[in-house]
Amino acid sequence: MALDVADIDPTPPFSPSKLFNGKSSSPSKNSSLLFNTNNFPSISSSTSFSTLHQSLPESPHVFDFSEIIAATNNFLTNRISTTSSTPSWRCTLHGKDVIIFQRKFQPQIGLQHFKDRFYKICLCHHTSMIQLLGISISADYLYLVYNFVNGANLSDCLRNSKTPNFTVLSTWISRMQVATDLAHGLDYIHNKSGINISLTHNHIKSSSIIVTEPSFNARICHFGVAQLCNEDDWNIGIEKPSNSRCDNGEIVENSKKKLELKDKQLRLKSKKVQIKGVRGYMAPEYKSSGVATPMTDVYAFGVVILELLTGEEPVKFEFDRKKGSFVRVSLIESALAVIEEGGGDDVEGRLRKWVDRRLKDSFPLLVAEKITRLAIRCVDVDPAKRPNMAYVASKISKLYIESKIWSDHLVNPANLSMSLAPR
Numbered sequence: 001m002a003l004d005v006a007d008i009d010p011t012p013p014f015s016p017s018k019l020f021n022g023k024s025s026s027p028s029k030n031s032s033l034l035f036n037t038n039n040f041p042s043i044s045s046s047t048s049f050s051t052l053h054q055s056l057p058e059s060p061h062v063f064d065f066s067e068i069i070a071a072t073n074n075f076l077t078n079r080i081s082t083t084s085s086t087p088s089w090r091c092t093l094h095g096k097d098v099i100i101f102q103r104k105f106q107p108q109i110g111l112q113h114f115k116d117r118f119y120k121i122c123l124c125h126h127t128s129m130i131q132l133l134g135i136s137i138s139a140d141y142l143y144l145v146y147n148f149v150n151g152a153n154l155s156d157c158l159r160n161s162k163t164p165n166f167t168v169l170s171t172w173i174s175r176m177q178v179a180t181d182l183a184h185g186l187d188y189i190h191n192k193s194g195i196n197i198s199l200t201h202n203h204i205k206s207s208s209i210i211v212t213e214p215s216f217n218a219r220i221c222h223f224g225v226a227q228l229c230n231e232d233d234w235n236i237g238i239e240k241p242s243n244s245r246c247d248n249g250e251i252v253e254n255s256k257k258k259l260e261l262k263d264k265q266l267r268l269k270s271k272k273v274q275i276k277g278v279r280g281y282m283a284p285e286y287k288s289s290g291v292a293t294p295m296t297d298v299y300a301f302g303v304v305i306l307e308l309l310t311g312e313e314p315v316k317f318e319f320d321r322k323k324g325s326f327v328r329v330s331l332i333e334s335a336l337a338v339i340e341e342g343g344g345d346d347v348e349g350r351l352r353k354w355v356d357r358r359l360k361d362s363f364p365l366l367v368a369e370k371i372t373r374l375a376i377r378c379v380d381v382d383p384a385k386r387p388n389m390a391y392v393a394s395k396i397s398k399l400y401i402e403s404k405i406w407s408d409h410l411v412n413p414a415n416l417s418m419s420l421a422p423r
Contacts, residue, residue: 061134061145067093068100068136068143090148097148098133101222103229105142114228120195121224128185129220130210135228142229149219151212154178154304158206158311158356165358167311172363174216175308176403179371180396181218182209186301187393189223190294202226202292204300205281206307226292280314280331284381295383298392302378306331309372311356332379335372364406367399374399 071091072078078089080099088101109117122132136143157168169175189199203222210219283299286292303314310331317326338350348365355368374395380386387395 063134063136065136065138098145099148101144103142103225117227120197121227124193126185126188128181129223132224149210151210153207154209154211155206157211158307167358170358172359173403173407176400177216178211178218179305179308180400183393183396185220186297187389190389200226200292200294201297204297206304285383295386298378298386298389302375305375306335309355335376339372364403367402371399
């Protein structure tokens with residue numbers, strides 16, 4: 001029995017179960033119901049690309065929830081996340097090695113809008129992004145199924161408490177490779193996806209970037225989460241009074257029951273709506289409004305670049321013996337001090353002290369200064385002064401080429417022995 005979209009209430013909150021055909025457990029049938037091209041008037045009828053895409057093995061799927069339960073052994077095994085807020089599982093689904101992320105699902109958009117978003121996000125492909133294969137929905141959660149990519153997240157590559165003196169990104173060119181891949185991935189998301197909806201990532205941080213061997217390519221995780229979970233549209237709500245006054249001071253009264261219901265909804269919203277950002281990566285305007293834009297991604301990108309340069313956390317607290325208390329140390333503030341403190345006479349000297357010591361002072365100083373200045377522009381408190389990702393990706397590419405030329409010209413003397421023993 002086919003599912004008639006006309007029978008579904010298009011206004012949120014819609015029932016997640018209505019995304020599935022209750023009498024069929026076949027994901028292919030479900031996805032054909034969900035992605036009938038007639039349901040997408042925004043896609044040109046003059047092209048058969050959408051029909052072709054649906055015939056490909058990578059077509060987006062709506063997986064039956066029972067399949068998610070079976071693949072994760074009722075969520076009891078193969079859990080790989082270290083935090084309880086965003087649990088994830090690595091498993092096999094339809095013969096593919098995948099990772100499944102669980103997110104709280106509170107739909108604030110209509111069913112048709114949700115389907116349109118999901119379909120278009122699954123059309124996005126880039127070598128610097130981990131591909132979203134499909135979704136599954138339970139009563140309270142959205143499960144996002146991504147290709148599994150073998151590697152380590154950038155945060156762990158840069159900082160490991162067990163081996164603080166070791167990093168896999170031990171060369172300048174390896175870090176420039178990560179920066180270049182990340183810049184082009186974000187440029188694709190913002191400007192080159194070819195779909196007619198505005199996209200932001202809204203979760204850019206070092207722990208959401210996978211670094212792969214042997215070339216140290218970077219892959220962006222969690223693409224599509226902000227749009228499908230509606231996090232890019234959330235505003236930080238301020239509770240409004242339940243009564244409104246006219247100019248003459250008279251109170252416009254609605255029915256008592258409606259007012260009580262409205263007040264209850266506002267209180268619930270003020271408790272539940274939270275900024276989905278991470279300390280150190282959130283742009284100032286996002287902290288105040290909760291609205292994600294491409295410029296908030298640019299800000300987070302700038303912070304990640306500073307992490308690549310120093311290996312340090314964006315924000316940390318260190319004990320100051322003189323003050324006898326902990327003080328906040330900001331990576332952005334330290335970068336500004338390196339570039340601006342005391343003029344430009346000794347920038348090179350400050351850079352050598354500031355850049356990650358594990359690079360062993362082996363990096364092109366001029367390139368390091370240029371990319372630090374670019375990162376500082378990205379984290380400007382005024383979003384209007386930040387460059388867009390198209391400009392940033394172009395500049396990063398040029399700096400990568402300069403770094404590659406520098407790396408290729410390094411002279412490593414062969415058959416040279418040296419003794420540090422007393423003479």
